[in-house]
Amino acid sequence: MTENSQKPSVLIDVKDLNSGYGDRQVLYDINLSVNDGEILVIMGGSGSGKSTLLKNMLGLKEPSDGRVLVHGLDLSNASQSELLKLRRSTGVAFQGGALLSSLSVGDNIKLPLRQHTDLDENTISIMTRLKLELMSLADCEDLMPSELSGGMLKRAGLARAVIMDPKILFFDEPSAGLDPVTSVELDQLILKLRKAMNMTIVVVTHELESAFTIADRIAVLADGELVTTGSVDEIKACTDKRVANLINRSPRDVQIDAEKYLSRLTKGAK
Amino acid sequence: MFAQIEKLGASVIQKFEEVGRLSVFLYHTVLGLFSRPFGFQELLKQIAFIGARSMPIILLSGLFTGMVLALQFYDVLARFGSVDLMGSAVSLSLIQELGPVMTALMVIARVGSSTCAEIAIMRNEQQFDALTCMAINPYRYVMAPRLLAALISIPLLTAIFNLIGIFGGYVVGVFIKGLSGTAYMQTIIDTIIWSDLRMSIVKSFLFAVIIIWIAMGKGFFVHLEKGVSGAESVGRVTTKAVVASAITMLFADYIASSFLI
Numbered sequence: 001m002t003e004n005s006q007k008p009s010v011l012i013d014v015k016d017l018n019s020g021y022g023d024r025q026v027l028y029d030i031n032l033s034v035n036d037g038e039i040l041v042i043m044g045g046s047g048s049g050k051s052t053l054l055k056n057m058l059g060l061k062e063p064s065d066g067r068v069l070v071h072g073l074d075l076s077n078a079s080q081s082e083l084l085k086l087r088r089s090t091g092v093a094f095q096g097g098a099l100l101s102s103l104s105v106g107d108n109i110k111l112p113l114r115q116h117t118d119l120d121e122n123t124i125s126i127m128t129r130l131k132l133e134l135m136s137l138a139d140c141e142d143l144m145p146s147e148l149s150g151g152m153l154k155r156a157g158l159a160r161a162v163i164m165d166p167k168i169l170f171f172d173e174p175s176a177g178l179d180p181v182t183s184v185e186l187d188q189l190i191l192k193l194r195k196a197m198n199m200t201i202v203v204v205t206h207e208l209e210s211a212f213t214i215a216d217r218i219a220v221l222a223d224g225e226l227v228t229t230g231s232v233d234e235i236k237a238c239t240d241k242r243v244a245n246l247i248n249r250s251p252r253d254v255q256i257d258a259e260k261y262l263s264r265l266t267k268g269a270k
Numbered sequence: 271m272f273a274q275i276e277k278l279g280a281s282v283i284q285k286f287e288e289v290g291r292l293s294v295f296l297y298h299t300v301l302g303l304f305s306r307p308f309g310f311q312e313l314l315k316q317i318a319f320i321g322a323r324s325m326p327i328i329l330l331s332g333l334f335t336g337m338v339l340a341l342q343f344y345d346v347l348a349r350f351g352s353v354d355l356m357g358s359a360v361s362l363s364l365i366q367e368l369g370p371v372m373t374a375l376m377v378i379a380r381v382g383s384s385t386c387a388e389i390a391i392m393r394n395e396q397q398f399d400a401l402t403c404m405a406i407n408p409y410r411y412v413m414a415p416r417l418l419a420a421l422i423s424i425p426l427l428t429a430i431f432n433l434i435g436i437f438g439g440y441v442v443g444v445f446i447k448g449l450s451g452t453a454y455m456q457t458i459i460d461t462i463i464w465s466d467l468r469m470s471i472v473k474s475f476l477f478a479v480i481i482i483w484i485a486m487g488k489g490f491f492v493h494l495e496k497g498v499s500g501a502e503s504v505g506r507v508t509t510k511a512v513v514a515s516a517i518t519m520l521f522a523d524y525i526a527s528s529f530l531i
Contacts, residue, residue, distance in 0.1 A: 060399055087405035098400035101392070102315075112404045115307065115411075160404075 009036045011168060011200050012057060017066035019049075019056050026052045027224045030066070034168075039194055039201045041211040044221035045246060050204045053221065054172055057202065058092060059083060070168070088116055091161030091199075095173040097153030099145040099160070106132075106141035109160045116164065131159040135189065151182040155189070162193060168200045169193065175207040187213045208247065212236075220246065291494075292487040295413075296479075299486070302414030305407060312415035320381050320416075320482075321423030325430070327376050332431040335372055336438025339363055343439075344447050353447075357454040358461035360439035361432075365466050366531075369432040370473035371523055374481060377424055378515050382485040385416065386511035389489030390504040398490070413486050417479070424478035425471060432470065469530045476526055477519050484515040 012034035019027040026049045034040045044050045055061040056068055059075040068075045070090075073082055099108045109128045113119055119127075132138050135155040140148065148156060154174060161169060171190065175183040187210050194201055205211055211218055212232050219229045222242040228235065235243065343359040389412070392398060401408045436458065443449040488511035495503045 058399075058403055060402065084405045087403055090403065092400065092403040094396045094400055096395060098396040100397055100400075101395070102388075111406070115404070115406050157400075160400075 010034070011036050011071060012202070013069040014057065015067050015069070017056060017063050017068065019052055019061060019063045025224065030226050032219055032226060032229065034200060034202055037198060037200055038216040039190070039203065039214050041215035041218045042202065042204045042221060043206065043211050043218055043246070045206060048221040049224040050221050051172070054170060054204050058170060088164060089167045091164065091166035091169045093154065093158040093161040093169070093171045093174070095176060097145065097157035099153065099156055101145055104141070105137070105143050105145060105148065105156050108145070108156065109163050112160065112164050127163065131163055135159045151178050154178070154186065158189070162197065165197060166199065168202070171201065171203045173205055174203060175205060175210045183207065183210060190214050291491060292483070295487045295490060296483050298409040299413040299417050302407060302409035303418060305410040309411055309415045312411070313419055316416050316419030317423055320377065320419050321426060324377060324380055324423070324427055327380060328373060328427050328431050329434050331372060331376055332434035333438040335368055336360060336364065336435030337442045339368070339435070340439035340442035344443065353449060354453055355457055356439065356443045356449055357457035361436050361458045361462055362466060364432050364435040365462065365470045369435060370428050370470055370477055373424065373428040373431045373474065374477035374519050375516065377427065378481055378512055378519070382481050382515050383508050383512050385482065386485040386489040387504055387508045389486050390492035390507050393490060393492050394500065394504065416486060417482050420478040420482035421475060424481070425474040428470060428474035465530070472530060473523060473526050476522050480519050480522055481515050484518060485511050488514065
């Protein structure tokens with residue numbers, strides 16, 4: 001399904017999205033667009049709904065209401081072949097790498113090329129090594145995923161995500177669980193990828209430093225709602241309490257109902 | 271009282287939902303067999319895992335099963351003065367029943383459990399999400415080669431179990447109990463007919479589907495396990511997969527026997 005009214009510069013358009021798990025709603029009326037060639041960072045604390053939003057944007061989860069358009073294609077109504085075609089031009093780097101544990105790092109990165117192209121093995125090997133060099137993983141081609149560190153797994157996952165030279169790249173939590181130096185290296189890598197391959201990149205993170213370094217625009221999620229969207233300076237200047245709390249790393253102001261608190265403490269006591 | 275009826279109803283609905291989910295899973299896996307490109311490398315790897323590496327336990331368990339059968343039949347047949355029928359008794363028991371069932375139980379213990387755990391860990395580590403995002407159908411790439419490998423390997427393992435079991439019976443009957451080797455083999459040739467072999471073949475194919483289907487399906491839906499996550503959920507689905515495949519296999523054995531005897 002093609003949206004003719006859509007502006008050509010918008011690659012991903014999230015419209016009135018509601019999503020959840022069973023009876024528990026996680027996202028409320030999200031409206032968000034990602035423009036061609038930009039790096040959009042989706043930022044929010046734990047439980048803010050950013051991973052659920054990413055799943056919806058990837059078409060891995062059906063929204064309970066609203067829709068997600070990628071290249072004008074409504075993910076909920078798209079045919080299987082339309083989805084497959086779209087996914088071949090999209091790369092996803094998962095939080096823990098999500099490398100297939102039964103394949104070596106090299107074979108993991110070669111997998112999309114072997115499955116979707118008729119390229120000969122020599123060309124596939126050269127392309128794989130190019131990406132491994134780019135990610136500083138030149139010596140890791142024959143290692144198994146279990147032999148890599150957390151940062152290396154993320155970079156190998158990124159190498160696999162970009163092996164088909166995708167137009168859009170999604171990156172889930174690039175800095176989570178990494179030391180500051182490796183984290184900065186990954187941020188630089190993301191900027192390098194955008195420059196070299198002119199990709200549109202959507203990054204989900206809760207790391208402020210990383211978001212401020214790489215983002216063209218930042219979307220802030222809190223409690224399943226999109227609080228605001230804007231450039232780094234706009235977000236820094238935002239007066240909304242929830243955004244300010246996130247930026248200033250202030251703990252949430254939790255109101256305690258004394259009666260409910262007591263009843264929780266004494267639950268089951270005789 | 272009402273709360274208990276409600277609980278019972280909820281658990282029945284849950285079971286039906288699970289059967290429905292697993293049936294759709296099997297349907298997609300079978301479709302995956304006919305999708306291209308088929309994972310031949312994965313198929314060979316799985317044949318090596320399910321078939322070749324199960325050989326030692328199949329050989330040992332087949333040998334001992336045949337030997338125990340011979341000891342027991344010798345005792346029973348001697349009471350009727352029919353020890354000459356030892357070959358037919360051992361071979362019929364093995365081919366019709368014990369070969370397919372014992373092989374299936376060995377494969378459930380060795381392959382079913384590890385396949386279920388492997389698939390569950392792949393789910394927990396988002397490997398299926400990654401495959402889907404790479405436009406690679408997980409049913410075609412991961413499940414279909416395993417199903418085909420089980421359909422090739424388990425009937426062959428059953429045939430090997432039957433043969434080694436008959437040999438085990440020969441060892442006890444001829445070398446320990448002093449029966450005639452020629453008579454032992456001749457009664458087998460005279461007794462075994464095509465329908466006996468057909469039963470062994472049909473059962474082994476049926477059991478192959480049940481074992482690999484339940485192992486893969488339980489692992490694939492590990493994220494739907496209520497109240498557990500991570501390593502605990504993998505342990506729980508693996509146990510459930512082993513129990514469910516053993517019971518389903520024995521139930522299918524009864525149904526198949528009642529149709530084929």
